[in-house]
Each structure stands twice: as C-alpha cells, then as structure tokens.
Amino acid sequence: MSLDQLTNEAPAYNFAYLDEQTKRMIRRAILKGIAVPGYQVPFAAREMPMPYGWGTGGVQVTASVLGESDILKVIDQGADDTTNAVSIRNFFAKTANVELTTHTSEATVIQTRHRIPEEELQEHQTLVYQVPIPEPLRFLEPRETETRKMHALSEYGLIHVKLYEDIATHGHIATTYAYPVMVEGRYVMDPSPTPKFDNPKMHKSKALQLFGAGREKRIYALPPHTDVVSLDFEDHPFTIQEWPDTQCAMCGAEGVYFDEVILDDAGNNMFVCSDSDYCETRQSEGHLGPLNADYKERMQ
Amino acid sequence: MTMSQQTIAQGFTDLTHQSQQSFKAIMDAMAQPGKIYDAPHKLSDAGALNPVAAMVALTLCDAETLIYLDDTLNTTETRQFLAFHTGAATTSDPQKAQFAFLSSAEALEGDHKFNMGKHEYPDQSTTVIVAVNDLVNQAGATLSGPGIETSRAFASSSLNQKFWQQAEANNAEYPLGIDHIFVTETQLAALPRSTKINLDPAQGE
Numbered sequence: 001m002s003l004d005q006l007t008n009e010a011p012a013y014n015f016a017y018l019d020e021q022t023k024r025m026i027r028r029a030i031l032k033g034i035a036v037p038g039y040q041v042p043f044a045a046r047e048m049p050m051p052y053g054w055g056t057g058g059v060q061v062t063a064s065v066l067g068e069s070d071i072l073k074v075i076d077q078g079a080d081d082t083t084n085a086v087s088i089r090n091f092f093a094k095t096a097n098v099e100l101t102t103h104t105s106e107a108t109v110i111q112t113r114h115r116i117p118e119e120e121l122q123e124h125q126t127l128v129y130q131v132p133i134p135e136p137l138r139f140l141e142p143r144e145t146e147t148r149k150m151h152a153l154s155e156y157g158l159i160h161v162k163l164y165e166d167i168a169t170h171g172h173i174a175t176t177y178a179y180p181v182m183v184e185g186r187y188v189m190d191p192s193p194t195p196k197f198d199n200p201k202m203h204k205s206k207a208l209q210l211f212g213a214g215r216e217k218r219i220y221a222l223p224p225h226t227d228v229v230s231l232d233f234e235d236h237p238f239t240i241q242e243w244p245d246t247q248c249a250m251c252g253a254e255g256v257y258f259d260e261v262i263l264d265d266a267g268n269n270m271f272v273c274s275d276s277d278y279c280e281t282r283q284s285e286g287h288l289g290p291l292n293a294d295y296k297e298r299m300q
Numbered sequence: 301m302t303m304s305q306q307t308i309a310q311g312f313t314d315l316t317h318q319s320q321q322s323f324k325a326i327m328d329a330m331a332q333p334g335k336i337y338d339a340p341h342k343l344s345d346a347g348a349l350n351p352v353a354a355m356v357a358l359t360l361c362d363a364e365t366l367i368y369l370d371d372t373l374n375t376t377e378t379r380q381f382l383a384f385h386t387g388a389a390t391t392s393d394p395q396k397a398q399f400a401f402l403s404s405a406e407a408l409e410g411d412h413k414f415n416m417g418k419h420e421y422p423d424q425s426t427t428v429i430v431a432v433n434d435l436v437n438q439a440g441a442t443l444s445g446p447g448i449e450t451s452r453a454f455a456s457s458s459l460n461q462k463f464w465q466q467a468e469a470n471n472a473e474y475p476l477g478i479d480h481i482f483v484t485e486t487q488l489a490a491l492p493r494s495t496k497i498n499l500d501p502a503q504g505e
Contacts (some may be wrong), residue, residue, distance in 0.1 A: 015316045024362050027323045028398075031360075032423035034330045035479045035492035037446045041423045065327065067320045152419035184446055184494070186475060204449075208331045223331040223447035223494075 033221035038183030056214030058130030073107035078274035121207035309345035347378025368397035
C-alpha cells in the first residue's frame with residue numbers, strides 16, 4: 001500500500017467505535033444494572049470523540065448494545081433534527097453503518113437526551129438515556145461515600161425534605177425535570193433530566209431502559225415492567241405538566257409535551273409537539289394545526 | 301514428558317458481531333427473567349463447558365474477570381479454552397469470582413457460597429452460569445418482579461427443591477445476591493436476584 005493510499009483512506013474503526021474489551025466491560029455493567037434496577041453501577045467510561053455533556057454515557061451504552069441489524073433513532077428533547085441528535089446519529093452512521101430512522105415504531109434502539117417518545121414503546125425496543133448527573137442525592141449531599149451509604153440503607157429522608165421545601169416555598173412541588181423516582185420500592189433514581197411529564201411512561205414500560213452517564217461513570221437500568229413511582233406526598237400528589245386548551249400549532253395534538261415557540265417581539269407564541277416524529281406522523285395522517293401552511297387551504 | 305498436541309476449539313469466528321448477538325440474548329434474558337431464549341451461537345468442544353456456557357464465557361469474560369469452575373468443569377481443556385479465548389484467570393475461591401461456571405445447581409444449595417456483593421456495591425457479586433438439562437415455562441416456580449409483566453412459570457428438571465429454596469433465600473437478600481444464567485446445550489434463561497419466587501403449587505399454572 002502506498003503512503004498516498006494510507007493517508008487518503010478514512011481511518012477504520014471497530015464496529016460502533018468502541019473496542020471489544022471496552023464493550024465487554026460496559027456489557028457486564030449493563031447486566032448488573034438490569035439485575036438491580038435503579039442502582040448505579042460504576043463503570044470505566046472512556047473518553048469519546050465528543051465533549052462531556054454531549055451524551056458520551058449514552059453513546060457508550062448504545063455502542064455496546066447495538067448490532068448490525070439494529071435500527072437506530074436518536075432524539076434530543078424529542079426532536080430528531082437538533083444538533084445533538086444529528087451528530088450522534090451521524091457518529092453511528094459512520095462507525096457502525098446501521099440503519100437509521102426517525103420513526104419511533106421502526107427503531108429497535110432509541111438514544112434520547114431527556115425525552116421519551118409520545119408513542120408507546122414496545123418489548124423489542126431499547127431506550128438509552130444520556131444522563132448528566134446520575135445521583136439524585138448529589139445536590140443534597142456532595143460526598144459519594146455518603147450517598148452510597150444512603151442508598152445502601154435506603155435512607156431517603158433528605159430527598160423528601162427537598163420536595164417538602166418546594167412546597168413550603170412555592171406551595172407545590174416545583175421540581176419539573178429530573179423528578180426523583182422510586183424503583184421497585186428500593187432505590188431512588190434520577191430519571192435523567194426528562195420533564196416529569198415523561199415519568200409515568202417509565203412505569204412498567206414494555207421496553208428495556210438503559211441509562212449512561214459518561215462523565216460520572218455510572219450505568220443504571222430499568223428492565224421492562226418495572227415499578228417506577230414518582231416521589232410525592234399524600235396531600236401533594238405527583239402531577240405532570242398540563243397545557244389546558246392548547247393544541248399543537250402544526251398537527252393539532254392535545255395532551256402531549258409542548259415546546260413554546262415565540263413568533264415575534266409582540267409576545268405572540270405558538271405551541272408545537274416536542275416529539276418531532278409524533279408531530280410529523282400526525283401531519284402526514286392529515287391532522288393539521290391552525291398555523292400549519294395547509295390548514296387554511298383545508299378550511300376553505 | 302510427551303508434547304501435547306492438543307488443539308483448542310474455535311471461539312467466535314466473527315468476534316465483534318457474534319459477541320454482540322450473544323450479549324443481546326443474555327441481556328434480554330436478564331431483562332425478562334425466566335423467558336427462554338435460543339442461543340445465537342454455540343461453541344462446541346469448549347473443554348467441559350456446554351456450548352452455550354462457552355458462548356457466555358467468551359461474551360462476558362476477559363482479563364479483568366476471575367472465573368470459578370466447579371470440580372466437573374475444572375479440567376485442563378476448559379482452562380485452556382478460557383485462557384486462550386478470554387485471557388481470564390480462574391480462581392478456586394468462589395467469593396473472588398466475577399463469574400462462576402457450574403455443571404449443576406448442586407453447588408448453589410445451602411449457604412451463600414458465592415459473592416453476594418456489598419450493600420454499597422451490590423454489583424460486586426458473582427454471576428453464576430449453571431448448566432441444566434432443559435428449560436421450560438411450565439409449572440415449577442412462579443416468577444414475578446422486574447422484567448415480568450404479571451408472573452411467569454419456570455422450571456427445569458435439573459433444578460430441585462433445594463435449589464429453589466436457595467434462590468428464594470438469595471432474593472430475600474436483595475439488593476445483594478447472585479444472578480443466575482441457566483444454559484442448556486442450545487438455550488438460555490436468566491434468574492437475577494431481583495426476581496421473586498413462589499413455589500406454592502397452587503400458584504403455578
């Protein structure tokens with residue numbers, strides 16, 4: 001091979017970028033995570049060719065479970081077309097050459113930065129979360145040695161105090177994302193910073209859910225049909241976000257998680273589905289919202 | 301001394317993809333306790349290991365793990381096969397092993413012999429891979445818990461009452477405990493520590 005060829009050929013990667021030894025180490029951690037749902041398994045996270053905060057934990061988990069026949073979907077805040085989702089999708093297109101999709105129902109592996117698709121996931125699907133801070137007690141107790149003990153003893157009084165302080169200050173539990181959950185009555189878990197709107201979807205989900213935190217070097221998991229209960233009080237029960245009398249400006253959907261889009265400097269706004277695939281599928285099925293370009297035509 | 305010309309049986313022919321397919325089966329089995337999966341790859345002539353146990357070993361073990369072999373499996377051929385393909389060392393101390401390969405469930409009867417993990421680190425436990433004759437989703441034990449929608453009947457002619465009592469005691473220590481992977485010549489199923497076990501025959505199907 002000539003020097004010219006060597007320098008012009010793209011570097012060859014192992015399938016899905018990670019070497020086999022790293023995948024085995026991550027796979028062992030995933031199995032432990034599945035066996036003890038909600039418990040954070042330490043793992044030797046590698047440096048990835050992207051910065052921390054871009055989902056290096058989720059990428060490593062995805063790389064370790066992904067096979068050549070898998071169909072991958074990547075979402076960032078529900079959308080397939082935002083920077084983080086596009087770059088991670090391109091990463092796996094290049095290193096694993098797997099089939100890609102934006103359709104929730106077609107995907108076998110879905111990597112997500114914080115949202116769970118509106119469409120119900122199925123048993124053959126795996127949802128991989130990118131997690132920044134896996135420890136739900138971290139902002140209450142900075143010492144890892146102490147939070148380990150608290151989990152070991154199932155000592156979760158502190159997190160209830162935190163929720164109580166919300167009520168004392170705001171009159172309601174003001175935590176809207178990374179809302180702590182109790183897994184199988186044993187471990188309090190950070191559901192990654194998904195909006196609390198998605199917490200109920202984690203409960204007894206048919207899909208396997210895997211969580212990867214790259215910088216913090218932790219993996220945890222929820223097998224299908226696992227009890228995931230959002231913490232609350234009898235007199236202040238857990239509630240999810242609601243948008244009364246609001247529909248998606250593009251597809252007319254109601255009761256989904258919305259993004260607010262500011263339209264001008266006069267304060268006009270619109271709400272659109274955060275889940276871009278859900279919204280596009282509805283539009284292709286003929287559901288139109290009032291600001292959809294085809295809406296007026298339809299109304300005439 | 302005669303020079304041994306013994307050959308070591310082949311491992312995965314396509315390491316990357318075959319170990320991924322094998323892991324996927326093991327992961328799904330662990331995530332859905334008691335559900336029986338066909339092993340995607342079977343590695344024959346792996347010393348005294350059955351072909352699916354050999355698949356599990358090559359998928360999960362490497363130089364970072366210590367392997368325990370029971371007396372039946374602890375042969376020169378098995379050790380050579382594992383050393384050549386995984387680089388894993390074997391240990392005679394069940395408490396030190398990350399993975400234990402057993403020729404029968406007998407080694408599990410009685411007291412907690414293998415590492416159950418620590419309260420701060422329940423993941424530092426032993427995963428046991430047990431060879432069994434058969435796996436069926438019929439009356440036997442009724443499993444429930446994470447990974448199981450309501451309940452699942454699960455049995456094997458190789459798993460006796462004593463084993464199931466041990467498994468119940470194992471679950472009672474949750475989140476400590478060992479995780480089981482059962483392997484036949486062609487299939488596998490898992491029983492993690494999180495699975496609740498009901499042996500009441502009235503509850504079976």
